[in-house]
Amino acid sequence: MQYYESKDLGRFAEVGKFQGRLMDQFFSYYNAVTSAEGALSKREKALIALAIAHFQQCPYCIDAYTTQCLETGSNPDQMTEAIHVAAAMAAGMTLVHGVQMHNVLKQQGAL
Amino acid sequence: MLDLPIHQPASAPPCSQRYDFPTVIERHRMRLPPVSVETLQVNITKLCNQACHHCHVDASPKRTEQMDHRTIDRCLEVLAANPAVKNLDITGGAPELNPHFDHLVTSACKLGKHVMVRHNLTVTFDGNPQTGESKRYLPEFFARNQVEVISSLPYYQEFFTDKQRGKGVFQKSLESMRLLNRQGYGEEGTGLVINLVYNPVGAFLPASQKSLEQDFKRELVSRHGLVFNQLYAITNMPIHRFKDFLERSGNYDDYMTRLINAFNPQAALGVMCRSLVSVGYDGRLYDCDFNQMLEMQITNGTARTIFDFNLKELLSREILFASHCFGCTAGAGSGCGGNTA
Numbered sequence: 505m506q507y508y509e510s511k512d513l514g515r516f517a518e519v520g521k522f523q524g525r526l527m528d529q530f531f532s533y534y535n536a537v538t539s540a541e542g543a544l545s546k547r548e549k550a551l552i553a554l555a556i557a558h559f560q561q562c563p564y565c566i567d568a569y570t571t572q573c574l575e576t577g578s579n580p581d582q583m584t585e586a587i588h589v590a591a592a593m594a595a596g597m598t599l600v601h602g603v604q605m606h607n608v609l610k611q612q613g614a615l
Numbered sequence: 616m617l618d619l620p621i622h623q624p625a626s627a628p629p630c631s632q633r634y635d636f637p638t639v640i641e642r643h644r645m646r647l648p649p650v651s652v653e654t655l656q657v658n659i660t661k662l663c664n665q666a667c668h669h670c671h672v673d674a675s676p677k678r679t680e681q682m683d684h685r686t687i688d689r690c691l692e693v694l695a696a697n698p699a700v701k702n703l704d705i706t707g708g709a710p711e712l713n714p715h716f717d718h719l720v721t722s723a724c725k726l727g728k729h730v731m732v733r734h735n736l737t738v739t740f741d742g743n744p745q746t747g748e749s750k751r752y753l754p755e756f757f758a759r760n761q762v763e764v765i766s767s768l769p770y771y772q773e774f775f776t777d778k779q780r781g782k783g784v785f786q787k788s789l790e791s792m793r794l795l796n797r798q799g800y801g802e803e804g805t806g807l808v809i810n811l812v813y814n815p816v817g818a819f820l821p822a823s824q825k826s827l828e829q830d831f832k833r834e835l836v837s838r839h840g841l842v843f844n845q846l847y848a849i850t851n852m853p854i855h856r857f858k859d860f861l862e863r864s865g866n867y868d869d870y871m872t873r874l875i876n877a878f879n880p881q882a883a884l885g886v887m888c889r890s891l892v893s894v895g896y897d898g899r900l901y902d903c904d905f906n907q908m909l910e911m912q913i914t915n916g917t918a919r920t921i922f923d924f925n926l927k928e929l930l931s932r933e934i935l936f937a938s939h940c941f942g943c944t945a946g947a948g949s950g951c952g953g954n955t956a
Binding site: 547576577579580 | 772775815817819820823826827830
């Protein structure tokens with residue numbers, strides 16, 4: 505069996521074969537958040553989604569939101585900067601736990 | 616929202632049936648007859664100094680097709696005899712490379728027609744790739760004749776522009792725009808209009824025309840001190856060179872599906888073929904420049920060439936539609952003047 509086939513993205517709605525009401529609620533919420541201009545533009549939302557797609561390493565979402573970013577007017581410079589934000593956040597989230605390490609070192613009398 | 620492409624089963628019918636434009640129009644209970652012939656769009660050469668990836672004309676420095684003097688004069692006769700045809704839209708290739716280009720422009724202006732030229736900007740510097748003839752006079756010539764200049768600039772950055780149109784095109788285009796700006800093009804109050812054309816650099820649909828125009832204006836003025844009037848966002852047509860790219864890259868079905876999913880009845884009502892007639896270099900008539908490139912000649916009981924042009928007959932013709940027409944009806948619509956919805 506192959507994992508992460510691009511054509512599977514088109515079958516997303518099949519997850520609603522069971523507990524369809526919950527899936528409908530998800531899609532309704534999802535579309536309300538992502539598809540409309542709001543306090544954030546669709547372009548800004550697509551860049552946020554692209555960054556998260558990379559952070560979570562979801563190939564379906566990277567596929568969908570690379571296209572969505574282009575179709576809302578972003579360019580590769582802007583898209584790359586967005587994933588650098590995700591990468592910097594990930595690095596920061598790792599490094600900030602160093603404080604916890606220091607706390608333990610202190611508790612052990614090693615610092 | 617997540618883009619959910621529809622994938623066809625292995626036994627899917629051929630493209631001509633899957634992407635059947637007339638059926639979709641029927642399903643929406645629409646009719647799209649001609650409403651006018653406000654614009655005569657003449658494609659006067661397939662010769663071009665560039666060979667762009669997306670070009671639906673397959674224009675290049677090697678092409679030799681040119682509209683001859685007799686056919687150009689016939690176009691002028693038609694313009695003179697039909698006051699309802701208000702606009703002359705001159706395209707190519709690089710139309711400036713036709714030896715009768717200046718004659719066509721100056722004569723149409725004398726007739727009081729609004730003349731638009733699809734000018735690729737770089738021809739001013741490149742000149743004629745076959746004869747070496749210089750075209751440096753163009754900015755001043757355009758201004759003197761009050762020609763509306765419509766120029767492709769795929770993006771306000773070098774990367775996308777050169778990827779689509781060739782190395783060095785971006786910088787050369789900016790220099791050419793600077794010469795046009797010096798003549799007064801793009802400046803309020805001069806009456807000299809330069810509109811830019813954006814089309815996506817790959818297998819995706821254009822962003823909102825309004826937001827792209829804001830981006831282009833902000834970036835071109837702040838980085839390069841350049842101004843223009845309007846931006847037209849145009850969808851790439853799935854024909855010829857761009858279709859070849861879609862097929863080679865395995866994107867054709869997904870692209871067609873994107874176009875069909877984005878079908879907009881309002882955009883369909885405004886399609887350009889309802890208000891123009893396109894003339895090929897050999898004088899044959901078509902519903903639009905895309906039909907011209909697909910050799911879908913107007914045939915149904917009306918004028919077939921500019922030599923038997925008859926406005927009344929043309930208004931009663933049936934426009935020929937095919938799968939590429941989804942390119943004009945997706946999203947906010949796409950025509951030679953940008954969005955149609």
